[in-house]
Amino acid sequence: MNWLLEGFVNLFNLNSLLICFGAAFVGTMVGVLPGLGPGASVALLFPFTMFMTPANALIAVGGIYYGAMFGGSITSILLNVPGEVASICTAIDGYPLAVQGRSAQAIAICILSSFFGGMFSLTLLAFLGVAISKLAFMFGPFEYFTLMMFSICCAAGLGKGSLLKGFSSAALGMLLAMVGVDTETAIFRFTYGHSALFAGIQVIALVVGIFGISEVMLGIQENAKSISSGIKYKTKWPSRREFQLAIPAAIKGALIGSFGGMLPGITPSSCTFLTYSIIKRTGKEKEKFGKGAIEGCAAVEAANNAAAMSGFIPLLTLGVPTTSLMAMTMSIMMIKGVIPGPTMFTTNIGITGVVIAGFALGNVICLILNLPLAGMWAKIAELPYKWLAPVILFLCVLGTMVINNSYIDLWVMVVFALIGVVAKKTGFCTPALIMGLILGSKLELYFRQCVVIGWDQLLMKPIALVIIGLMVIVVIVFQRSMKKTKEDQ
Amino acid sequence: MKKSRKNHLISLLNMMLISLGLPILYLITGIMALFEAKRIQAKLHVEAFFSGPSGYMSIVGVVLLLLFVPEVIEGINKFKKNLQRYAEEQITTETHEESVVIEEDRINTNRMWVVFLMLVGYIIVIKRLGFLISSCVFLIVSMLYLGNKWLTMLLTVSIVAVFLVFCPYFGITLPKGIFGI
Numbered sequence: 001m002n003w004l005l006e007g008f009v010n011l012f013n014l015n016s017l018l019i020c021f022g023a024a025f026v027g028t029m030v031g032v033l034p035g036l037g038p039g040a041s042v043a044l045l046f047p048f049t050m051f052m053t054p055a056n057a058l059i060a061v062g063g064i065y066y067g068a069m070f071g072g073s074i075t076s077i078l079l080n081v082p083g084e085v086a087s088i089c090t091a092i093d094g095y096p097l098a099v100q101g102r103s104a105q106a107i108a109i110c111i112l113s114s115f116f117g118g119m120f121s122l123t124l125l126a127f128l129g130v131a132i133s134k135l136a137f138m139f140g141p142f143e144y145f146t147l148m149m150f151s152i153c154c155a156a157g158l159g160k161g162s163l164l165k166g167f168s169s170a171a172l173g174m175l176l177a178m179v180g181v182d183t184e185t186a187i188f189r190f191t192y193g194h195s196a197l198f199a200g201i202q203v204i205a206l207v208v209g210i211f212g213i214s215e216v217m218l219g220i221q222e223n224a225k226s227i228s229s230g231i232k233y234k235t236k237w238p239s240r241r242e243f244q245l246a247i248p249a250a251i252k253g254a255l256i257g258s259f260g261g262m263l264p265g266i267t268p269s270s271c272t273f274l275t276y277s278i279i280k281r282t283g284k285e286k287e288k289f290g291k292g293a294i295e296g297c298a299a300v301e302a303a304n305n306a307a308a309m310s311g312f313i314p315l316l317t318l319g320v321p322t323t324s325l326m327a328m329t330m331s332i333m334m335i336k337g338v339i340p341g342p343t344m345f346t347t348n349i350g351i352t353g354v355v356i357a358g359f360a361l362g363n364v365i366c367l368i369l370n371l372p373l374a375g376m377w378a379k380i381a382e383l384p385y386k387w388l389a390p391v392i393l394f395l396c397v398l399g400t401m402v403i404n405n406s407y408i409d410l411w412v413m414v415v416f417a418l419i420g421v422v423a424k425k426t427g428f429c430t431p432a433l434i435m436g437l438i439l440g441s442k443l444e445l446y447f448r449q450c451v452v453i454g455w456d457q458l459l460m461k462p463i464a465l466v467i468i469g470l471m472v473i474v475v476i477v478f479q480r481s482m483k484k485t486k487e488d489q
Numbered sequence: 490m491k492k493s494r495k496n497h498l499i500s501l502l503n504m505m506l507i508s509l510g511l512p513i514l515y516l517i518t519g520i521m522a523l524f525e526a527k528r529i530q531a532k533l534h535v536e537a538f539f540s541g542p543s544g545y546m547s548i549v550g551v552v553l554l555l556l557f558v559p560e561v562i563e564g565i566n567k568f569k570k571n572l573q574r575y576a577e578e579q580i581t582t583e584t585h586e587e588s589v590v591i592e593e594d595r596i597n598t599n600r601m602w603v604v605f606l607m608l609v610g611y612i613i614v615i616k617r618l619g620f621l622i623s624s625c626v627f628l629i630v631s632m633l634y635l636g637n638k639w640l641t642m643l644l645t646v647s648i649v650a651v652f653l654v655f656c657p658y659f660g661i662t663l664p665k666g667i668f669g670i
Contacts, residue, residue, distance in 0.1 A: 051660075162563075168515055168556040174549050175522055182542040187529055189542065190521070213608070220635070221601040386635035390628055391645065393608055401620065402661055410612045417605075425507050444545045451540040 004126055007353025011361060016056055020358050023060040024365040027067015031084050032075050032377045033388070036215065038068040038084070039325050043211040044392070046204045046332065047399035054336040055351045059358035061329050062312065066118055066359070069268060069305040070366040071377060073110040073297070077103055078378045085269040086304040089276040089296070096292035104236035104374075109243075109294055110301040111370045113250035117302030118363045121258040121309035125316070126356050129345055132317040136342035139318070141449035142458050146467040148439050148446070151320050153471050154265025155435040157478035158323075162427075162486075169429040173436025174443065176201055183441075184448070196408040203331050203438065205400050209413035210430055212396045214420025216389050238294075246298035249279055253299035257306030262314055264322040265474075268307035275303035309359065316344045316352060324431035327438040500575065508568040512560040515553045522550030600635075607631050619666025621653045 011017070030041045041064050049057035072087030077094035090110060097106040139147070156166025179190040180200030191197040238246070253275050260271045279299040280289050289296055311326050319341030321327040333340050344352050370377070400413050423430055450458075458464055526543035538544045611627040618626070625646050632642040656663055 164556055164559055165511075168511075168553060168560065171549050171553045171556070172515070172518060175518055175546070175553070178546055185533070185542050187532065187542050189529065189546065190525055217601050217605060220604055221597050384637075387632070387637055387641060387645070389604070389635060390631040393604075393631070394624055394628055394649065397608075397611065397615075398620075398624070398663075401615075401663060405662060405664060407612075407616060410615070414609060414612060417608075421601075421605075422506070422510065426511050428511055447545050448540045451544070 001126075003349045003353040004356060005353075006350065007355070007357040008360075010055075010350070010354045011357040015053075016059065016354070016358060017361075019052065019056045019060050020063060020362050021365055023063020024067045024362045024369060027064040028071035028366060028369055028377060029067075029380060030064060031068035031071025031073075031087075032381045033383065034075070034081050034381070036219075036388070036392070037211075038065050039211045039328075040215040040392075041068070042325055042328055043204075043207045044395055044399055046207060046328065047402045049332050050335075050403065054333065054338045055354040055358065057332050057336060058329065058351075058355045059362065061332060062309075062355070062359050063362045065308045065311075065325065066305055066363065067366055069118075069301075069308050070111060070114050070370050072304075073114065073301050074107060074370065074374050074377045075381045077106050077110065077297075078374070079381060081381070086267075086272050086308075087300070088269070089272045089300040092276070092290060093293045093296035093300075096290070097294070097297070100292055102292070105238040105242055106294065106297055107374050108236070108238050108371060109246045110297050111367060111374075113246060113253065113298040113302040114305040115363055115367045116250050117254040117257055117304070117306035118309050118366075119360070120254040120302075121261070121306040122356060122359055122363070124258050124310060125313050125359075128313060129317050129352070132313065133342040133345035136318050138463065139342075140461070141446040141453065142461045142464040143467065144320075145443065145446040145450055146464045146471070147318065147320050148443050150467050150471045150474070151264040151322060152432065152435050152439065152443075153475055153478075154263070154322070155324065155432045156429060157265055157474070157482075158267070158429065158431045162482055163475065163478050165427050166429040166432040170432040170436035173433040173438075174440040176206075176433075177437050177440025178444070196406070201437075202403065202406075202409045202412060204403055205409040205412040206416045206437065207328055207331075207434065208396050208400050209416035210420040210423075210434070213393065213413065213417035214423075216392050216396075217417065217421050218424060219385055220389055242294050245284060245295050249283065249295040249299040250302040252279060252282070253302030254306045256299075257303030258310040260303075261307030261310035262322070264314070264320070266307065267323050268304040268311075271307040272300045272304045275299050305363075312359075315340050316355075317342060321435070321438070324434040327434050331438050504568060504571045504575070508564045508571065509561070512557055512564050515557045515560060519550045519553035519557060522546050522553065526550065603634065604631060607634070615664060615666075617666055619668060620663040621650065622666060622668065624653060625650055 011020075026041065026045075027038070030036050030038060042061055045060060045064060049060060052060065068084055069086060072082060072084035073090045073094065076082040076087045076091035077098050080091050080095040080098075082088045082091050094106050094110065097103060152170045153167075156163055156170055158166070175190075177200075179197055181188055181191075181198060188198065256275045256278065257268070257271050260266045260274060261268065276296060276299070279295055280286070283289065283293065283295045283299075285293055285295065311322050312329075314320050314322050315326050315330060319330070319339065321330045330340050338344075338348055338351060396413065397410065400409050403409060419428070420430060422428070526547035529543040529546075530538065530541070533541060533543075539548075607627060607630060611623055614623040614626070617623075628646050628649060629642060632645065633639075653663065
């Protein structure tokens, strides 16, 4: 555990501390503001990570991610407007509590359990990380190929349409990843003689377009209005009885969140729905659910922050992202020259140590920022969208321009913004596209290695076979659930 | 509520784009991938196909073409259903509230596209006017269009302008236009 302590020591420089604070602040703001999700804001931050060290870049991404999980609870309780998909379940029980005049206790419980969930997951990352990365050294091309396919299959299930739509989106992403020069044979692919395409499609521009700009556009279309609350807020400590109810619920939530978040394709938001349905059945005050149960708030908030944190476990240990946001984080790391994977716990353990320390400090900062200042955040939620939208669009353009001063990037951004807008209506699966794009080059590499070794060797790899089995199960489960939702409609 | 012929055409095109746009995209990219793979293979003169630069590409292309078939069938069905619903909507008279909602929806959608066009214009203008001027113009125009107050607009634009002026001192280079700023 020496490396962890060293990480804490290395964290304490002005640069890292400022980034830690800034990320937590921005993240909470993102969580509070409706119509701006963590995906969009990480996309926005993407270009500016160019100027940071690898560890600081990761701390910034993580800060925005868990900050959003913290902040989302405030608006769902005080205003009944979840700033985030992951805090929809908080609003079910939190808003009735606020109506009863217990908003302060609800917020305190939510933030404390969020903090607990995050810390629990972080401890898991620190301890399990070493063990899993040892396992990862047994992985060869076959295992990685099947694991990445598994990840893509799960991302395909995240779409609203059918599973087939997800697969085709992923395939499109893989083709986009092939644009540019092939690193093995130095042959240009899909460039059609345009020098601007030689280096491939700039992932940052694409991500900013598809997540950032299209989200703003859809926000304008929905005419997101500012909300104002009539509920007064004053910090108040919860009673002992409330703590007694909340603590077991938060532990349950943290367990579900941190183990669920490790699985590919499980976003923090889907984790919260799962947690809420479980806690509803096993809670102590069953009759109160939906009318203001403190247990519901605690479990859900612990789960979403735990899931947000534990998403980093497979990324840092195996180098396999589980959600599109983690895929973005992966490409940030690769641009920085840090290969996510088992080496994060051997040669690059210094970086991992700082990152884990940064996450821990970030969680503490979020706790301090949110608990006494919840009233201020509720005010920030009233920022009008008509003001935010142009500013965010300007930041998107600035960010894309900053990467390498290329106009082509701006056009890529606009084209994918258009695709992102249309995608919402056609059932095109953007998470699968991003997964396909970012994993594309690695998938191809492993595929070719497998071909050279010979596919018949696959039968001798037990880990790969297990992953294939899991993949088949997941595909069947997704297929069934999607059919069911279609029939329900 | 009667609609002009132009409006009918726009809704028809919109329906077509939503239901058939993606399958057509898959068809085009799938065929492109196969042709590209063929071109590369002709250039390489080697036996190895699947371990080369074109093998994986052609597999993905074939997968896209295979997925095109169910997608296009689903798309046509969806298109038919939407068309039927659209035709029914034309016959039944809407209540007042419904038409208000539809009208509001249309206005918001139009607003989104206008802002999108502003963004495209902004990007075109960057090359000529430089980053500073075009950003300020974009912010002024779009903020006033979305209904911000003059004061908020002026404050935001001045903050952005000051930030952009000092950008070079932080090592961020931004494109300059014909005025040299």
